[in-house]
Amino acid sequence: xxxxxxxxxxxxxxxxxxxxxxxxxxxxxxxxxxxxxxxxxxxxxxxxxxxxxxxxxxxxxxxxxxxxxxxxxxxxxxxxxxxxxxxxxxxxxxxxxxxxxxxxxxxxxxxxxxxxxxxxxxxxxxxxxxxxxxxxxxxxxxxxxxxxxxxxxxxxxxxxxxxxxxxxxxxxxxxxxxxxxxxxxxxxxxxxxxxxxxxxxxxxxxxxxxxxxxxxxxxxxxxxxxxxxxxxxxxxxxxxxxxxxxxxxxxxxxxxxxxxxxxxxxxxxxxxxxxxxxxxxxxxxxxxxxxxxxxxxxxxxxxxxxxxxxxxxxxxxxxxxxxxxxxxxxxxxxxxxxxxxxxxxxxxxxxx
Numbered sequence: 184x185x186x187x188x189x190x191x192x193x194x195x196x197x198x199x200x201x202x203x204x205x206x207x208x209x210x211x212x213x214x215x216x217x218x219x220x221x222x223x224x225x226x227x228x229x230x231x232x233x234x235x236x237x238x239x240x241x242x243x244x245x246x247x248x249x250x251x252x253x254x255x256x257x258x259x260x261x262x263x264x265x266x267x268x269x270x271x272x273x274x275x276x277x278x279x280x281x282x283x284x285x286x287x288x289x290x291x292x293x294x295x296x297x298x299x300x301x302x303x304x305x306x307x308x309x310x311x312x313x314x315x316x317x318x319x320x321x322x323x324x325x326x327x328x329x330x331x332x333x334x335x336x337x338x339x340x341x342x343x344x345x346x347x348x349x350x351x352x353x354x355x356x357x358x359x360x361x362x363x364x365x366x367x368x369x370x371x372x373x374x375x376x377x378x379x380x381x382x383x384x385x386x387x388x389x390x391x392x393x394x395x396x397x398x399x400x401x402x403x404x405x406x407x408x409x410x411x412x413x414x415x416x417x418x419x420x421x422x423x424x425x426x427x428x429x430x431x432x433x434x435x436x437x438x439x440x441x442x443x444x445x446x447x448x449x450x451x452x453x454x455x456x457x458x459x460x461x462x463x464x465x466x467x468x469x470x471x472x473x474x475x476x477x478x479x480x481x482x483x484x485x486x487x488x489x490x491x492x493x494x495x496x497x498x499x500x501x502x503x504x505x506x507x508x509x510x511x512x513x514x515x516x517x518x519x520x521x522x523x524x525x526x527x528x529x530x531x532x533x534x535x
Contacts, residue, residue: 250328263319373514401467407476458508
């Protein structure tokens, strides 16, 4: 009986030590800070001063959401660029052959029998997959996150309401939601291979704009895959056109260009520089999925080629459209010179 109790207590002590170690408390294992220093020395990032070899010196460490931040002083003679080039080696080194068992304090408290300890100890370990960010503001700061950023996030009503004015959500980083503001940069180029979420991203753009600017938004939606992806918006009042092929796209873009010319002439005759100065709150967005289909390069059909050449008036919209309240969202699989239209290749680039 006594032996059984002692055995259970001893095993629980081992499990407790495991929890103690993984929670960040002092242990015989090397800390991430020490590993950082060793990796940099092994990569040749040290200087010799007399008989001394100097490398980065840790100044402090602090907890951050999802990980820890280490602050180092860089020795004279080395630069931040020397260290930033080693980011991949540093990340690989911290993850090198490391595994961990997720043992919580509640797990330890729940131990009642020796069998509980065995089951806890036999729990499948998880592969350590830390992620690192590095920056410099007079000292070297290395942020070590316990987990990498997720590959995707869920679009919700809260995502839309967190965007103001003409902002749309683009993604997440460690500090929160990344937004693109069409008030600052009126056009957007989106690239992504088939099945990588390009059309879903376009629908999130349209959904956000409709939700946040229902009274001041006009849309021309061009889906050259047959119109199915934009069909959920057909009942909304904001879309003026839902084009499903090159011919319908040609008709829509010709009308937009004529309207642009009329508005520019009106603004010119009345001394307005842009729609904001004119007091016009409405903005017109042209959203094109599979836009490479509008490129005339390689087109053999003479009628289609004629329409596609006319559709290349998009370059005129990107140059002059901002002043009259036009914005272009141009999505394609591969943003090469052949699939892009003149000035479109200079738009802000977002890759899915």
